[in-house]
Amino acid sequence: MENKLHNIIRNHISIPEDEISRNNQILASVLPKIIDSMKKKDPLFKAMYRRTFYGGSYYDGLKVGKPEEFDLDLLLDVPKYAEPELLSSGYPGFVKVRVNKYHAWMKQPEATPSYEKFAKLFDSQCNLNTEKTLAWMEGLVQKSLNDFQNERVAPQITFSKSGPALTLHVSESNKKIMDIDLVPCFVFGSDKWPKGFRSNPVPSKPEFFIVPKRPNNCKKQEQSHHWRLSFQEQERELISDKMMLKPTVKLLKIMRDMYEDRWMASYYIKTVFLHLCDQKNEQFWKSSLTHVFKTTLRDYKDVVKNGKIPYYWNENNNLIANISNNCIENFTNRLERLLQELEKNPENVESCLRKKCATKLQQVYFFFSFQ
Incomplete structure (x- = not known):
């Protein structure tokens, strides 16, 4: 992987x-x-x-x-x-x-x-x-x-x-x-x-x-x-020098684009990772990309599932307060299915996911094939 x-x-x-x-x-x-x-x-x-x-x-x-x-x-x-x-x-x-x-x-x-x-x-x-x-x-x-x-x-x-x-x-x-x-x-x-x-x-x-x-x-x-x-200047410093943070954010943004979840703004994803910078130690970001990706994907899913991405600088501001429950539920369900497949069938993830997903979504899952 x-x-x-x-x-x-x-x-x-x-x-x-x-x-x-x-x-x-x-x-x-x-x-x-x-x-x-x-x-x-x-x-x-x-x-x-x-x-x-x-x-x-x-x-x-x-x-x-x-x-x-x-x-x-x-x-x-x-x-x-x-x-x-x-x-x-x-x-x-x-x-x-x-x-x-x-x-x-x-x-x-x-x-x-x-x-x-x-x-x-x-x-x-x-x-x-x-x-x-x-x-x-x-x-x-x-x-x-x-x-x-x-x-x-x-x-x-x-x-x-x-x-x-x-x-x-x-x-x-x-x-x-x-x-x-x-x-x-x-x-x-x-x-x-x-x-x-x-x-x-x-x-x-x-x-x-x-x-x-x-x-x-x-x-x-x-x-x-x-x-x-x-x-912005402070945020740039906070996410710098964390080896696998930026590659992981890019992977999540590619998934977002393939799913066509346009409501999930790039800044929302960045905000999730600003909070994760407070929660994870420096050694975590030096781990393998596989470990950082799978761990933060799970964190990302849990945050969105709760219907709240708090603004990093003032947590009284929920960035996704205006997003419908239906959008949030569909989004988190897809991430949950993806996490399950990554755990159960990493050696054959492309074919497993193709059986379950619409044609448009196959473009996302292609990235996680191991052929």
Whole structure:
């Protein structure tokens, strides 16, 4: 089983080096030009822009499939002299942001004219407004792209939006190369670490982000007040240097895709493993891939069976609270059958599973054959 699992990683999940190199080169040529254009077009963006964080499964080392989707966070600063304050939003995992002394700060000599437009991102109570922030960024990205396209150089870039992401669709000769999701985030340091959340387990990474995304089922009149917290830098550190963790996550994601369980977001799987990092010692992750895979597959099944994947940073937030009991039951039953077959018939698992599964599911079980 060990050799077969490693072959899956090597042959079915590993990303071709030539595609990685090509896409990284294109990304490196496109992104700086767009950000420089954004700085030139908007003094507020130039004053607030801190850096770009390269996030998502690709940069976490958890990507399966081709390297054609990139998640990038544009990190912005709120001036500390304006005294931003993170407030409870009433929804676990989310906060509101109030800028307490913006108007007083703007009267001081250290306040530059660049920040005059910042007030347009507030509501009447000086709360940062997600809809206004996204509208501001959308307009700025579109203007910058117009300049890029006017140069009439490859590659070609079109633009769309989905949730908090502003997506750049990059193509050459009308063939898609990649999508780049740009998400505007505000970045805060350890002095603003939110109350009621897990304390920072990675002191060397003191910063966290807030994302303009509202919680599910929030009241309509509150939709623009909520910001989702993001601890991506800490999460990346927590899952690093654990030898068989990332290969196992990739195997579970491949299974998820084959089963077409689209409700099981990649972040839900990652969250299960963040909790497992607390529960398992370092030696466990150095075990064989077979042992780590079978053990964590069982843990994964038990967690989902209970209908609760607690958000790692605030366990009052159940990430799958809105998933139907029927979906959860079907999902856990499939995993249970797979576990039983792996235990009973490892030498003949492909033929055993084919007798019991629909044609679509045979694609998953093929990976676990031992012919």
